[in-house]
Amino acid sequence: MKLHIFSDPKNLGQASGSLAAEHIKQAIQSKGQANIILATGTSQFETLNQLIQEKDIDWSKVVLFHLDEYIGLTITHPASFRKYLTERFIQLVPTLQAVNLINGEQDAQAECHRLNEIIRQHPIDVALVGIGENGHLAFNDPPANFETKNPYIVVQLDEACRKQQMGEGWFPSLEDVPQQAISMSIQHIMASKKIICSVPDFRKAEAVKNCLENEVSPWFPASILQKHADCSMFLDQHSAELLSPSFRKQAFNA
Template sequence: MHLHVAETAEQLGKTAADKAAEIINGCIEKQGAARIILSTGASQFPFLEALAQKQVDWSKVEMFHLDEYVGLPESHLASFRKYLRERFLSYAPVKKAYLVNGEGDVARNIADLTEEINRLPIDLALIGIGENAHIAFNDPPADFDTTEAYKIVELDEACKRQQVGEGWFDSIDQVPAQAITMTVRKIMESSTIISCVPHEVKANAIKQTLNEEISREVPASILNTHSDWWLYLDASSASQLK
């Protein structure tokens, strides 16, 4: 694990974007293309803003993302498809964007995504860490064993509170009960993982992730076993580390 602590979330975003662009450009130079996974949420704002300033040939990049609520229309403020169209695809004309769709025939949507993501390895995954230490929507106790690429999960109360706290919903009752998520095992198959985790609300999750045993109750703890994991914190999110 490569740990970097910046003073502010903005500095964190710039440093992580430098590394992400370096990896993507290196893959394009070496193999002519790159495949990436993006995470969403308020914690990723500084990183995505900094990434917009990087020189990358996005026409050689295929993009996947981690999760989407079941039954939530793309027009909703909380839709991760909407988020990525506005905060990434607006400046990154990628070769192909494979967006998780929680509407319509969800089983077919998952099958199609699975076929595409399993076609070739993922070069770089941007994997945030939630306030309950979830990765994607793999809330505790997370399933570390399934061989599926995506699955439908029930969201726990802590996860729902985070979504309300970040302003995506007005109340817990408005948060959908289910979501489609990329599984832990599929995330861990990525060649490189970068995690951007700023803000004090993530400090306890970071302490648990780094200071405890690998545990399904702390889903992000599994990242410690990855051979090329880059963790970017700011002073606030690192405040509970020894």
């Protein structure tokens, strides 16, 4: 894992978005197409802002998937990840070759089957992900399923995850946060050729420490990233604050 620590979320996002752009262009150059995964949430604001400003990406050769979506939430709901990606990315770049968004309003198992058939034909070149306050990767809350090979699965959201969504302002109360979601599985995220993980903010500091300094465990889902062959982790000074001095020495600081 390549660890980078930046002074603030904006610098973090500029670096992670620029790296994502380079990986996307490399995939297009080498095989004529790039298959990408985008994450959502407040942690991705600056990364996506940078990515849409990058030049010389032929978006007509990019196929888009995303990590997760609530079950039962309409696309017009403020917390909808389909709405998020449509407004913050899809409408702001030239026409993509294909967009494969998760529809949580339909039968969840049938939607997983539909998406699994598509994504199996599109090996992921670049995955943009984050880490939740409870250490989750996508919506794989602890203890995460490290074994399933199915690309998309139905998951239960734990209370810590749901409190985070409320705390970020996406829902007015905990009762309004759905209890289930469709999520990309841990194994399928790990099958991505390159992973870029962007994690700003002190409220993620404990999860960052747990996932980077502990042994790989389903109780710290994002700890699995330690095993990926090409993962770049982007932190700011706040999210990196609890890392041990010896661990911080491994990082590139900017």
